[in-house]
Amino acid sequence: MRRQATPAASDASAPPPLPDRVALLRASRRLAELDGLPEQALRWHGAAIEGRRALAYEAERIARPRIWPDTLGALAATGWRVARTAAPDAPVVLVGAAATAFGLPVGPPDASAGTIARAQRLVRAGGPAYVKLGQFIASARGLLPDAWVDAFAWCRDAAPPLEPGTAEAILRRELGERAHGIELDPEPLAAASIGQVHRGRLRDGTEVVVKVRRPGLRARFRSDIETLALVCAGADRINNAVRVANLPGFVAVFARLSLEELDFRLEAANLVESVAVLEDIGVDGVRVPRPLPGMVNERVIVMEHLPGVSYARLADQPGAVVDGPRLLELGVRAVLEATLRHGVFHGDLHAGNVLIAGEGFSLVDLGLCGRLDAAERAGLVRFLIGFAAADARMQVEAMRSFGALEHDADVDALVERFQAEVDRLADRSDGAVTFDRLGLTLGRLLQSLSAGGVRIPKELVLFFKNLLYLGDFAASVAPGADVLAVVEGLLQDLFSQPDGDGAGLLALVAG
Structure with missing residues (x-):
């Protein structure tokens, strides 16, 4: 039985254009509340357009199966990891599961305990790209068997923290004198595969959040992706199912997403656009942190601190009372209306990135946005x-x-x-x-x-x-x-x- 469709209008010769994002940034009152942010927002926006284009080209290049000088060592390391897991098919199985999570016609992967365990051992022994693949799997409930999703849930929040003092040293090195007025809490708020997040305070007492990129991460991602490209290209030649699924093509998509998340300047552009979009559609109960002008580069981003607790932990909050229907309406509007009106949306809305705060909520970690x-x-x-x-x-x-x-x-x-x-x-x-x-x-x-x-x-x-x-x-x-x-x-x-x-x-x- 079908539902009644919304009445249709006649076909237009061309789809209506998206709203002008430059005009949106200029009109934003929330951005204008911080000195210098509207001007900086326009610079981030303009640079991000070219930056994404350049990263897309780089992703295609490093995902092309070739033997680079620095790939030889990565291949040797991968061979050792595969041998240690006693599973020659582990890399292809892992990539295949992640590709299934991305809608490719790979088919449900083998959900036997042995297969999943081998893939897990490879992720634990591998580099950051392997952990990122595990995160894709962990976010695919409904697309993958529950056994796969549950087995890789640890990839979301089990990254080891940096050595004490490392985050502060990165902050000082990257921002120089501008970092002198920032005091970091020694314990991180979160440690992920790409970055580590700390609360901090400016000299005037303003609460901020500081995110630093793990040292040496870009080179490790590149070598991991080059290795995965070679492994999948080899499997593509001998395995018809891999050929139909186009796993080498998935590696290129994965490379692009990963490279974009590594550049915190792109995250700053995502943040200011999201602030302006939510403001434009009138979703007053949803907040996105604003990055601070002069405190953002490729490896560090400083942004305002927004209150809230993950909705997954609401049950642990004594006396917490929420207006569920209102929060649901806000959530649907923040996801659907922002997408349908402006064509831009948060790309990773797992529970850790949605913080309930009073009658509304905050959206954090916009390293990945859909456009x-x-x-x-x-x-x-x-x-x-x-x-x-x-x-x-x-x-x-x-x-x-x-x-x-x-x-x-x-x-x-x-x-x-x-x-x-x-x-x-x-x-x-x-x-x-x-x-x-x-x-x-x-x-x-x-x-x-x-x-x-x-x-x-x-x-x-x-x-x-x-x-x-x-x-x-x-x-x-x-x-x-x-x-x-x-x-x-x-x-x-x-x-x-x-x-x-x-x-x-x-x-x-x-x-």
């Missing part, structure tokens, strides 16, 4: 309408906007197979897709599309993962909520606006 162009935004709108209406053709056709279909794809056959899966999922006994069942629903849909030859694009996977994270969020603050009712309510509100973005978004919906 859609006008055509991709149009495709996403059509996909969401098709998802809400259980309309397989609308969802499949929307994939064209992302370049996810081959030019000779048999669309009718794909739609027929996909519609059978959609109808099966839509035929639910209670008539609702609650957030705790959203992971299963989206996971089956993505797997069905991938099995039909659709290459799920990176930005769409990041967006779907945000919906899965919303599931975890809602289960903590508003269990039992109907996800489609919440999403459809927001879409109806957007489309009902008679002018501006409402009319533009309605024009995106194909008949």
Whole structure:
């Protein structure tokens, strides 16, 4: 049984353009509250456009299977690690699981305890890129078997802390005299695979958060990625399943995401854009920390401290009372409306990055952001309408906007197979897709599309993962909520606006 789709407007000759982000930054009142931040925000924004382009080129280059001089040592080290795990297939199995988490048609990996244990040993013995692959797996509930997701949960928060004093030394070296007025707490707030985070204070008592990049990380990531590229290229030649999944292509995507997270100047650009976007759509209860002008470079970022506690730890807070429905509405707006209006969204909304603070919450760690162009935004709108209406053709056709279909794809056959899966999922006994069942629903849909030859694009996977994270969020603050009712309510509100973005978004919906 299908839901009623939102009434469609006639096709426009071209999708409406995204809002002007430069104008958005200039108009932001929150950015203007900090001296020098609007001007610096514009510089970060402009430099980030070229920076992302350069990193995309570099990622393609280092993910191309070649023997570099510094790769020989990495290969030897990888060979030793593989030998120690007694699993020659461990690197390919690990990359395959991570690629499945990204929507590639690899198929569910072997979930036997022995296979998972071998992949875990490789991650524990490997470099930072291997830990990052483990983090991808840990964030893929609904796309991977639970046994894989649970086995790699430690990758999110088990990175060893830097030696005492190291973070402070990095801060002094990178910022010079500007660091003299910052006092760091000796105990880190968090230690991750890329950076370590400390609370701190400026001379005037202002509370800040300082994030420093681990020493030598860029060179280690590069050698790890070059090694993975060679391993996957070799497997691609002899394994048809690997060839179909295009694991070498996934390594290139993984390289790009990793390199972007290594440059904290890009994170600063993500932060100021997100501040301006949330302000523009009027989500007053959601905050993003503002980076401090003059205190950001590639290896260090200093930003304002925002209060809050992870929603996953709310149950541990004595006497904590939250307005669950309000928080859920804020969460849906912060994810969906920001994406649909502006084409930019937080790319990693796991529980540690969403901090409940009173009647609202703070979003932190924006090293990874999803970005859609006008055509991709149009495709996403059509996909969401098709998802809400259980309309397989609308969802499949929307994939064209992302370049996810081959030019000779048999669309009718794909739609027929996909519609059978959609109808099966839509035929639910209670008539609702609650957030705790959203992971299963989206996971089956993505797997069905991938099995039909659709290459799920990176930005769409990041967006779907945000919906899965919303599931975890809602289960903590508003269990039992109907996800489609919440999403459809927001879409109806957007489309009902008679002018501006409402009319533009309605024009995106194909008949």
